[in-house]
Amino acid sequence: MMYIEIDFSSDEALYMQLRNQIILGIATSRFHQGMSLPSVRQMAEEIGINMHTVNKAYNVLRQEGFVKIDRRHGTVIAVDENKVRALEEMKEELRVIIAKGSCKNISRKEVYALIDELYFEYSE
Amino acid sequence: MMYIEIDFSSDEALYMQLRNQIILGIATSRFHQGMSLPSVRQMAEEIGINMHTVNKAYNVLRQEGFVKIDRRHGTVIAVDENKVRALEEMKEELRVIIAKGSCKNISRKEVYALIDELYFEYSE
Amino acid sequence: MMYIEIDFSSDEALYMQLRNQIILGIATSRFHQGMSLPSVRQMAEEIGINMHTVNKAYNVLRQEGFVKIDRRHGTVIAVDENKVRALEEMKEELRVIIAKGSCKNISRKEVYALIDELYFEYSE
Amino acid sequence: MMYIEIDFSSDEALYMQLRNQIILGIATSRFHQGMSLPSVRQMAEEIGINMHTVNKAYNVLRQEGFVKIDRRHGTVIAVDENKVRALEEMKEELRVIIAKGSCKNISRKEVYALIDELYFEYSE
DNA sequence: GTGGTCTAGACCACT
């Protein structure tokens, strides 16, 4: 049981929702290094979406360095820690979000607080 | 002259790129409260995209509380400072980004540093 | 008219055959920088394969830095000249091929001659 | 001990990886004419893959003229030097690789240099 | 009109 939740009425693509849920699962230690994810068919069955959509999510995760896909054991959590690249990506992803906050008078300290709340969810 | 740069080969939708550039412009004080944006037609002409695309970007900005659109004065920068809502939105936007970083062993301090760099770009 | 030839009885995946034909087309200057490829639907029609298969080929080409995909103009030849990466990739691709030749007593000079023949096909 | 390394998370089929490693072994003179390869079962045991997979690799090698398989002596390195055929095969294998390089502005001289590096690895 | 997404069902290669 993976406890993945998909919101079919969201405008976010299903494969991206699944990808996000799995990243959140890794961050919160529900999924750990070396653990196998269900096969594309099982996962599709479990959360009620198509096999190919699951396949796409798994391939995105592979390209982002979160899993390895292995013909013997299926898809396995394997986080590739390329920190330099990860930091660069994060900076780009933060750019507009922080700009938005800056416009709305959100202070650096307030952003720090949000970061702390989120880190708390993941590390505990 | 707005100095808006659009990357036509990006996977990001053109209207979102335009929306982002305008938010960045406000954050860096190039665009200030009360300033008029070019008309939909002028902006479309200037950056070489379709009028409808500009229109969509302006409407998104209105809905997000960055501009007001009125028939007489066109589209005017008018940041609506609803901080509570802005903070909630930011937290949701940060959630997966921070999870991703946490998986890649990026520490809270390192995220703080990125935030600082970005705030520096906006405040100076 | 693209003069793409697909061998349906080959064991090479259709999308890879298409990808190869397009790379050969660029190398022989039949396709040049900035030229649009037919839309996925047109190309699929023309060569008698499924739209999604064409789509996959185009996406592989994008990832390898041969085309850009643009929602306005479709898929456009745009060779990204990252020579360092291209050289590394080529070395890996050559490794087993050259090993094979070496086993079969093919000399360096003979490989040079093959290279020359192929370059001749492309440059003239 | 064969010092064969298999990457289980590679997209390359395991039998092809094994086949490649053996060709590389022959080229670098670690395996020499007349030498026996481990039995299918031993090899499978040693590198942790399925017996059928090893069997497939050995059969491919036989068909390509690198080994002979016989009931009494098992699988023995026996390079068949059909140079004409080997040259033809190599030309086909090089075609797309060289086209790719040509697109990326890799010169003939640069390819020569790569060839030299690889030959150096094999001949010394 | 373009590509992107999603579904569905089939066959195949590999293990």
Added chain:
DNA sequence: GTGGTCTAGACCACA
């Protein structure tokens, strides 16, 4: 059994 490939047809976002 696994994922990879291919086909087919539908709907949607974007321009």
